[in-house]
Amino acid sequence: xxxxxxxxxxxxxxxxxxxxxxxxxxxxxxxxxxxxxxxxxxxxxxxxxxxxxxxxxxxxxxxxxxxxxxxxxxxxxxxxxxxxxxxxxxxxxxxxxxxxxxxxxxxxxxxxxxxxxxxxxxxxxxxxxxxxxxxxxxxxxxxxxxxxxxxx
Numbered sequence: 179x180x181x182x183x184x185x186x187x188x189x190x191x192x193x194x195x196x197x198x199x200x201x202x203x204x205x206x207x208x209x210x211x212x213x214x215x216x217x218x219x220x221x222x223x224x225x226x227x228x229x230x231x232x233x234x235x236x237x238x239x240x241x242x243x244x245x246x247x248x249x250x251x252x253x254x255x256x257x258x259x260x261x262x263x264x265x266x267x268x269x270x271x272x273x274x275x276x277x278x279x280x281x282x283x284x285x286x287x288x289x290x291x292x293x294x295x296x297x298x299x300x301x302x303x304x305x306x307x308x309x310x311x312x313x314x315x316x317x318x319x320x321x322x323x324x325x326x327x328x329x330x
């Protein structure tokens with residue numbers, strides 16, 4: 179049986195969110211461990227970071243911890259950093275295939291539009307299983323950015 183090359187299969191996840199904040203603040207939330215740990219992970223999850231080498235070629239290792247007590251580790255490498263416009267990094271759950279995440283941050287009116295893209299997925303089911311988790315992460319990021327704006 180022939181295997182489909184996931185890069186050619188077209189299974190990509192794309193999510194977009196608007197923020198009432200400047201691009202620099204949205205970018206900082208992705209690049210500062212202090213901010214990242216407040217929103218990384220789905221609703222009701224907490225996060226820890228064992229490593230965050232924020233530079234091109236630098237690696238990261240984080241874990242998310244569910245309300246049921248289970249933890250899930252992930253790691254990757256930063257491939258491209260264009261402050262405050264773009265982040266490209268690899269992402270892999272422990273013992274799962276690596277994907278590529280591209281985060282684009284653009285001014286939109288008085289705020290910012292963030293577009294998150296992750297690919298390739300081997301199939302639609304794998305892609306769809308990530309959609310709710312990342313969607314909840316980005317919802318938490320919207321709330322974190324709003325809190326940061328209130329403190330400014």
